[in-house]
Amino acid sequence: MSKPKIASDWLTGCAGCHMSLLDIDERIIKIAELVDIRATPITDFKEPDEDGVTVGILEGAVSNSYNEEVAKKMRARSKILVALGDCAVFGGVPAMRNFCGAREALQRAYVDAESNDEEAVVPDDPELATMTEVRALSEVVKVDVHIPGCPPPADAIFYALVELANGRIPELKDENLRWD
């Protein structure tokens, strides 16, 4: 039997969840033995296999039309979709923007912030993705496994990957279950 394929990608987040994934240290060799690691943002392949993967992992919240496209593609190509980290699970830090609205957040970041110079403007290139309300991944596509945490502990990620590699759905509890 061939090894299960795993792909990952990130949406609106800080890459911290992928860093926490790397924090499993030498245990990544065990993961590589158990699964076939395909496209990820930290490897050469960037797109999940067209003929699908067993497990798709997404970090980050859905905050614009591009995130939405990536999320839907990963969903379509994964048997099991994992929301990794607080942003994917709850909306997380990017969702703070929902409390004031995207326009005000952009104005603050690009124009009003003390470190900006006088010519600062909000970028408006038509190529840019359209911003939406920041949503948890489960608001956009069906999610099968939630791994909260900011970032999730490396041990929780390792545990979840081993379970998934062995065809089981991980059940996070105790030390592995945290929201911060």
Next chain:
Amino acid sequence: MITLTINGTPVEVPEGATVLRAAEKAGIHVPTLCDHEHLSPFGGCRLCIVEVEGFRLPVASCTLPASEGMVVTTESDNLKNSRQTILSLLFSERNHFCPFCQLSGGDCELQNAAYEQEMNHWPIQPTWNTYSTDTSHPYFVLDNNRCILCRRCVRACAEMSGNHTLNIAERGSDCMVVADSNVPLGESTCVSCGSCVQVCPTGALINRQSAYKGHQKNLSTTKTICTGCSLGCGLVVYHRDNQIMRIEGDWDAPINAGTLCKLGRFIPMTDERERITAPMVRKNGKLEATTWDEAFTAVMEQCKKGEVAAIASTRLSVESLSYFKDIFANTLASNMVTSTEEGLSTANGVALAAELGENFEGTLADMTADYFVVSGVDLINDHEVAGFFIKRVLPAGIPLVVIDGNGNKMKEIANFNFEKTSALGKLEAALSSGKDQDAALAEAAKMLSIAKKPVFVYGAKIDVDGLKALVSLAKAAKGKVVGIKGGANSLAAAQLGLDSTFALNEHKVVYAALGDEAPGKELVKKLENAPFLVIQASYSSALTEKADVVLPVAIWSEQDGHYLNLDGRLQDTHKIVDAPDGVLSNQAVLEALGEKAGAALNGSWKKALTVKLAPVAIQA
């Protein structure tokens, strides 16, 4: 007693106990957010739902009285599902994102509840509404965005301090915790007791002094006694790295059961007076740092030359007060040895006890009364926790009679106000005759006649005749008398005879053991012209500036000692943090001084407390 079965275990509880309390008694944990052991049941959060045989739906166990033969289940898949839904609804209402909350990581009861129900996401997304954050209060912040409307704060405000500042505005999802009729907390009727902060299960009420200074699990706790006044409330002090982070009321303390006033909870954290960290002796008109030995020698040389007057703070421990007396009264034979209170709050009570030949006072436990008479003390401004005991029961229709001059803030909440203590005698007469010319007095007497456990509280400002009339009225009404007294060890000082009026005559030396007490203007006036002034104190003051010798000592949190509260209950305080280098405890200073003076220090200070008859039975 009632017997019910919870998760197959039979539990026996008194009639009226809730199913939640019964489960706790059986050691069965039922999750809850709005319930608090020391507050009345509310039934708001619904997290404590349980299944009861014969009931169609799960019910909240916190408001369900246990009944005979009841069969209760506290854990099932169905209950877990429901609890997850309840939590989802709570999380969806406001901003409960954990990564940017200081309580996250163990100190938040909401997060802990979610972990316990093994929630790994929110099935319902938040509404993204924003709510006000009130930062107008000097000691805490109210962030409505973190509030789950459990109303613990509202209940604590009413039931612990009787203050009714916090309440809920609006209805349904518009509900909001507000102060008074929605004014900023800093401009409200809040008395800064901080009980609301102590009971808040989330990050909605944040103590400014300890916010973002680490999780509870990283702090050490020490239980001790507040030395702010004669009540002797129990404190739990949270500290780390020789620093106090926060003070809370000790739920297990017999006096206050968790309640504190600002003097116990917040003020000790805001002391900005300058510490003295080295002994000092005046040389050529200037105070200069010196060694302890030189300082003690300088003191003793002067003390042996001429008559000494000595005065000690009632914030000092019984041990220190006792040694102080041994040195100055017994060894140096001074004719002027007293306390900074000069017996003002105790002399009348002590004199009356001697006259009656018995203890005539009850204890604070008697303050759960159904009729209050208060005279000679303003419990809104002083001894606030005793005031809370009264204020918290007034809404039940319990009458309060205040007999005092103008300026007593209790008059604003009293049912009956009388100016002069002669009203006490008139009340007693009306109690037996059933009538008086004054309609208010007749009404007060009528209500007193039906009271089952009236209590008569007196303070420092009552005069001898007033006190006699109050005790006589209490006897006639079959009630109890409570004497509020003054500072932390005011009763101990009185029992040791340190209660005379301080006056300088031919005295050559004045020794003032202030400890961490801030000397009042009158005391400064009395002492500043002493020919030779020795000040034993923790902080710089107008007196240390005038002093010839300054002996730096520890503050309340840096030393052990005993305190005799107004009840006659002997309690011990504990050292929490180390004193700064070069500073000794009050007791150590007096011990060293005693040695220089050749004093036999009384190791049996406990016995010394009961030599003379006290107004209240002393349990030492």
